[in-house]
Amino acid sequence: MNVVVVGSVNRDVVARVARIPAPGETVLASGLARTGGGKGANQAVAAARAGAAEVAFVGAVGDDPDGTALRDGLSTDGIDVAGLEVVADATGTALISVADDGENAIVVVAGANAARTRLSESQRAIVGGAQVLVTQLEVPVPLVRAAAAARGDRAWHVLNAAPSSPLVADGNALLAEVDVLVVNEHELRDIAGAAEVDHAVDSLAARLPALVVTLGSRGCLIVVSGARRTVSAHPVTAVDTTGAGDTFCGVFAASLARSGALPGDGALLEVFAEAARVASAAAALAVGRPGAQDAVPTAAEVAEVIARSEESR
Ligand code: RIB
Secondary structure: OOOEEEOOOEEEEEEEOOOOOOOOOOOOEEEEEEEEEHHHHHHOOOOHHHOOOOOEEEEEOOOOHHHHHHHHHHHHHHOEOOOOOEEEOEEEEEEEEEEEEOOEEEEEEEEEOOOOOOOOOOHHHHOOOEEEEEEEEEOOHHHHHHHHHHOOHHHHHHHHEEOOOOOOOOHHHHHHHOOOOEEEHHHHHHHHOOHHHHHHHHHHOOOEEEEEEEOHHHOEEEEEEEHHHHHHEOOOOOOOOOOOHHHHHHHHHHHHHHHOOOOOOOOHHHHHHHHHHHHOOOOOOOHHOOOOHHHHHOOHHHHHHHHHHHHOO
């Protein structure tokens, strides 16, 4: 497998509102949509649409209509779902409000995503065949650590530390098992336990082989073995930011797999910068469309955006 994603899959229930309500406030929505989501599943879809030849998703759903529909959706994208288990808990649900400016507020009811802290033997075998393993923190940390332990010696582990919280005990041990940490500014500060961005970057970059910090409209920062590179973002009018970070991670993983680079290779800054350039273009397209998985662009759409931005230079 080029890319194996171990993580969450959710039924997203999305209300479109003029603005995100303040605590205690009620607002009226202009519409409601039920779509495919969950950070892990969104990342798997992004990797598949980016053209990774083989993508597998390892996770859990309930024995319910949402679980069946979400599994079918992943299969339609060509994703191997042999590692998607059916458990007794209900399929995960995310209650999402999306405002007119594209910002969102999300409450996740983990359900089946929280049911497992270990991989089954067949799931371990799937992870063992990964060239790039992608994880997030919407499933229990022990499950993420089990996935990291099951990967092959020369496989990448890309952790998107979302949703974040200050890492303690298990979480701190997890960082030692990561090759590339992808975070936004908020997650960066949380994970580093530092209020100031520069300080947080220095502290995490010293503990990891590679760090990628997504900065929204300001692009992203890559730090590899102390060397830094910034990649600019594509201008976009935000329609819905839900899942844009997931699109970035999935496309980044697919590009990393395509590069053929291995952990410990030289010249990795260039490899990461190219992967981030493609991932940023894909994320910009995703921000301009509604939904999470619905908004993930194809490789052809991303190539067109990159070509247009190169022409206009
Ligand atoms: O990152 C976006 C995702 O977060 C949504 O699809 C939702 O399911 C939550 O997991």
